[in-house]
Amino acid sequence: MPELPEVEVVRAGLEPVVAGARVLGVEVIEPRSLKRHPRGVADFEERLAGRRIRAAVRRGKFLWLPLEDGPDEAVLAHLGMSGQLLLRTEDAGVDRQLRVRLVLESPAFGPITVAFVDQRIFGSLAIDPLVPTLDGAPGGRGDDDALVPAQVAHIARDPLDPAFDEREFVRRLRARRTGIKRALLDQTLISGIGNIYADEALWGARLHFDAPTDRLSRAAVLTLLAELRLVLERALADGGTSFDAQYVNVNGASGYFGQRLSVYGRAGKPCPRCGAPIVREPFMNRSSHRCPVCQRPPRRRAATA
DNA sequence: AGCGAGCCCTGCGCGC
DNA sequence: TGCGCGCAGGGCTCGC
Numbered sequence: 359m360p361e362l363p364e365v366e367v368v369r370a371g372l373e374p375v376v377a378g379a380r381v382l383g384v385e386v387i388e389p390r391s392l393k394r395h396p397r398g399v400a401d402f403e404e405r406l407a408g409r410r411i412r413a414a415v416r417r418g419k420f421l422w423l424p425l426e427d428g429p430d431e432a433v434l435a436h437l438g439m440s441g442q443l444l445l446r447t448e449d450a451g452v453d454r455q456l457r458v459r460l461v462l463e464s465p466a467f468g469p470i471t472v473a474f475v476d477q478r479i480f481g482s483l484a485i486d487p488l489v490p491t492l493d494g495a496p497g498g499r500g501d502d503d504a505l506v507p508a509q510v511a512h513i514a515r516d517p518l519d520p521a522f523d524e525r526e527f528v529r530r531l532r533a534r535r536t537g538i539k540r541a542l543l544d545q546t547l548i549s550g551i552g553n554i555y556a557d558e559a560l561w562g563a564r565l566h567f568d569a570p571t572d573r574l575s576r577a578a579v580l581t582l583l584a585e586l587r588l589v590l591e592r593a594l595a596d597g598g599t600s601f602d603a604q605y606v607n608v609n610g611a612s613g614y615f616g617q618r619l620s621v622y623g624r625a626g627k628p629c630p631r632c633g634a635p636i637v638r639e640p641f642m643n644r645s646s647h648r649c650p651v652c653q654r655p656p657r658r659r660a661a662t663a
Numbered sequence: 664a665g666c667g668a669g670c671c672c673t674g675c676g677c678g679c
Numbered sequence: 680t681g682c683g684c685g686c687a688g689g690g691c692t693c694g695c
Contacts, residue, residue, distance in 0.1 A: 360688055360689090361688055361689095364688070390671085390672085393671080419688090419689075419690095436689080436690080437688090437689085438671095438672090438688095438689055438690080439672090439687065439688060439689055439690095440672090440673080440674095440687085440688085440689095455673085476672095476673095477672080477673050477674065478671085478672045478673050478674085478687085478689095479671075479672050479673075480671065480672065480673095480689060480690080481689085534664085534665085535664075535665075536664085536665065536666085540665085540666085543689090545689090545690080552688050552689070553687095553688060553689090554688055555688090598688095599688070600688095601687090601688085602675085602687095604687085604688080605688070622688095642666095642667085643667085643668080643669095644686095644687085645686085645687090
């Protein structure tokens with residue numbers, strides 16, 4: 359479900375509450391929600407109890423809470439398709455799909471619970487060791503330390519990260535021999551982008567999802583990058599995209615960017631630019647949405663002789 | 664290197 | 680009203 363803007367909304371909501379908070383208790387209701395923590399439920403609970411949380415950090419769609427009072431490690435969270443992190447005061451009703459609960463004592467907010475709620479259980483929590491970043495820059499947004507969880511080390515920086523290396527991105531993208539949308543969804547090349555924002559940015563840049571990466575000009579890649587940043591920033595300013603109660607911020611509130619989408623989920627409706635009906639097409643076991651006029655299919659590559 | 668398929672899951676809305 | 684089907688914001692692994 360959540361892509362960069364939605365995860366950032368969650369990070370920003372957690373930050374003031376969890377920074378400096380002490381973990382008083384941990385309850386794992388659904389062990390499958392720890393699939394990123396291979397050492398098991400008991401290890402997760404013991405490792406966390408009594409620790410102090412320093413910050414809330416995000417890179418791409420990954421979120422983590424660095425821990426003090428012990429080894430360099432962090433609570434790692436990936437929300438998958440349907441995960442939520444919700445702040446709950448006291449036990450005001452148990453959330454329906456509550457999987458894991460962290461009970462905290464927050465310096466700013468007093469006793470508070472972070473509830474990991476996840477319908478499909480594609481998301482996961484873990485305690486993961488922190489390792490140095492390769493470029494020496496901060497691991498992600500929300501912390502100055504040049505550390506990332508080991509499971510995030512292979513994830514590229516996202517386009518809103520000040521340390522995102524534009525030249526290197528352009529070079530690596532153009533060295534690929536694949537379709538542009540496939541490349542945008544590859545979190546080891548650029549992170550934070552999922553099905554919604556890939557479709558939106560490609561529409562903004564007038565590119566077809568199958569446009570070959572090795573035939574894009576540098577200028578075209580920079581235009582696409584600008585569109586990506588624009589759509590991610592706008593969505594973030596709107597509190598993210600919600601189609602239903604599945605994506606919400608830490609207080610359970612929906613975002614409003616869904617009302618501003620140009621192509622995603624708008625099959626049959628007019629392209630905001632030219633009025634042609636948006637089409638939905640199967641793509642990688644999912645769907646792609648595009649304007650058939652503004653985003654023409656690429657010319658087929660000439661057969662190599 | 665890149666790609667398709669399959670896997671991990673639950674629940675909603677739709678058509679019959 | 681009930682049932683089956685298709686669909687959903689992701690990521691990882693495997694075999695070709």
